[in-house]
Amino acid sequence: MYSSFQDHLKEELTGIRDAGLYKEERIITSPQGSSIIVKNRPVLNFCANNYLGLSNHPELVKAAGEALKHRGYGMSSVRFICGTQDLHKELEKTISRFFGTEDTILYASCFDANGGVFEPLLGEEDAIISDALNHASIIDGVRLCKAQRYRYANADMQDLEKCLQQARKQRFRLIVTDGVFSMDGNVAPLDKIYALAVRYNAMILVDESHSAGVVGRTGRGTTELYDLKGKVEILTGTLGKAFGGAIGGFTTGKREIIEMLRQRSRPYLFSNSIPPMVAAAGIAAFNLLDRDNRLQDKLHENTSYFVKKMQEAGFDIKPTQSAICAVMLYEARLAQEFAAALQEEGIYVTGFSFPVVPKGEARIRVQISAAHEPRQLDDCIRAFCKVGNKMRVIQI
Numbered sequence: 001m002y003s004s005f006q007d008h009l010k011e012e013l014t015g016i017r018d019a020g021l022y023k024e025e026r027i028i029t030s031p032q033g034s035s036i037i038v039k040n041r042p043v044l045n046f047c048a049n050n051y052l053g054l055s056n057h058p059e060l061v062k063a064a065g066e067a068l069k070h071r072g073y074g075m076s077s078v079r080f081i082c083g084t085q086d087l088h089k090e091l092e093k094t095i096s097r098f099f100g101t102e103d104t105i106l107y108a109s110c111f112d113a114n115g116g117v118f119e120p121l122l123g124e125e126d127a128i129i130s131d132a133l134n135h136a137s138i139i140d141g142v143r144l145c146k147a148q149r150y151r152y153a154n155a156d157m158q159d160l161e162k163c164l165q166q167a168r169k170q171r172f173r174l175i176v177t178d179g180v181f182s183m184d185g186n187v188a189p190l191d192k193i194y195a196l197a198v199r200y201n202a203m204i205l206v207d208e209s210h211s212a213g214v215v216g217r218t219g220r221g222t223t224e225l226y227d228l229k230g231k232v233e234i235l236t237g238t239l240g241k242a243f244g245g246a247i248g249g250f251t252t253g254k255r256e257i258i259e260m261l262r263q264r265s266r267p268y269l270f271s272n273s274i275p276p277m278v279a280a281a282g283i284a285a286f287n288l289l290d291r292d293n294r295l296q297d298k299l300h301e302n303t304s305y306f307v308k309k310m311q312e313a314g315f316d317i318k319p320t321q322s323a324i325c326a327v328m329l330y331e332a333r334l335a336q337e338f339a340a341a342l343q344e345e346g347i348y349v350t351g352f353s354f355p356v357v358p359k360g361e362a363r364i365r366v367q368i369s370a371a372h373e374p375r376q377l378d379d380c381i382r383a384f385c386k387v388g389n390k391m392r393v394i395q396i
């Protein structure tokens with residue numbers, strides 16, 4: 001049996017390679033940071049979700065180490081059997097405080113948070129109205145739910161309104177959007193979404209994975225940016241990006257929603273608790289951000305500087321309001337070769353192509369961090385210009 005299946009897989013894999021869509025893993029032999037070691041060589045890292053530079057921050061490492069020593073390594077249980085320490089509860093409270101929400105439930109990842117948020121809350125008589133560019137985990141989570149599905153074009157408010165009109169007869173309506181769209185870096189127009197939600201009596205879920213810690217003056221995400229703190233029913237997010245980058249996700253929002261998730265959400269009920277050291281480092285991350293706004297300020301400065309310089313150099317950059325800067329190259333192979341050439345120049349980035357972005361919209365996604373120093377940003381821009389010239393993407 002396997003030999004025919006093996007032939008089938010080999011053929012498919014060859015197809016992926018031939019199309020220039022094959023994804024390789026590159027091995028890092030240092031901690032995560034603005035500079036990392038790849039193939040025994042230091043390179044500047046511009047493709048981590050390490051927005052605030054917390055992945056190897058001494059305060060987080062210390063908090064994790066202390067918890068490891070005093071609370072052990074793993075929980076060997078799901079939360080409701082014997083997998084809840086005071087650290088888990090404290091982290092949930094800390095997250096609620098950060099976002100100005102009523103309650104929070106932790107998951108092993110945001111993929112799980114999104115996988116477990118729809119099915120327990122909504123049924124056949126309800127409607128989920130989802131942005132076309134939402135993260136894969138939202139798409140999967142929606143698939144697990146019996147609610148009627150509507151899809152609107154990315155951030156297209158006319159299209160959203162059309163969907164809301166079509167969904168008028170349904171019992172409950174939930175609009176679902178990423179806060180920041182990870183491939184373009186644009187922020188969901190939450191002010192307009194909120195106005196439509198009020199008008200059509202709908203609720204809102206925002207996935208803050210790329211926006212929490214980044215967007216808004218103090219990094220509280222899209223609800224801060226649009227002055228809607230406490231008004232959005234459900235937020236989901238990850239600890240795997242700005243907040244230390246280890247692992248873990250959460251859903252935060254209205255009290256009864258979180259309470260119901262604790263009763264019925266399958267990834268919460270049937271998957272392990274996050275390790276105490278991760279909870280402790282998570283608490284340390286949020287506490288650090290509560291103290292002052294230095295990291296967010298530096299991230300915002302770094303991002304504006306980088307985008308401005310790249311546009312001046314002639315690169316085609318998607319309009320961004322986040323720390324994501326999509327350098328458009330359109331062809332998959334060009335994006336791959338461009339990224340490889342940048343690595344030769346000591347700049348570590350990733351080319352993205354189908355199926356992660358639409359066909360013909362390949363790009364290099366540059367992610368800026370508060371950990372980047374000005375000279376590292378300049379090195380990156382210089383390398384982009386050198387490779388861009390050679391590959392005839394820009395002319396200087």
Ligand SMILES: *Cc1c(COP(=O)(O)O)cnc(C)c1O
Nearest residue numbers: 109110111135207209238240249
């Ligand atoms: C990264 C991301 C996720 C997944 O988060 P994990 O915690 O890594 O599972 C979910 N949604 C969005 C929008 C993301 O960007």
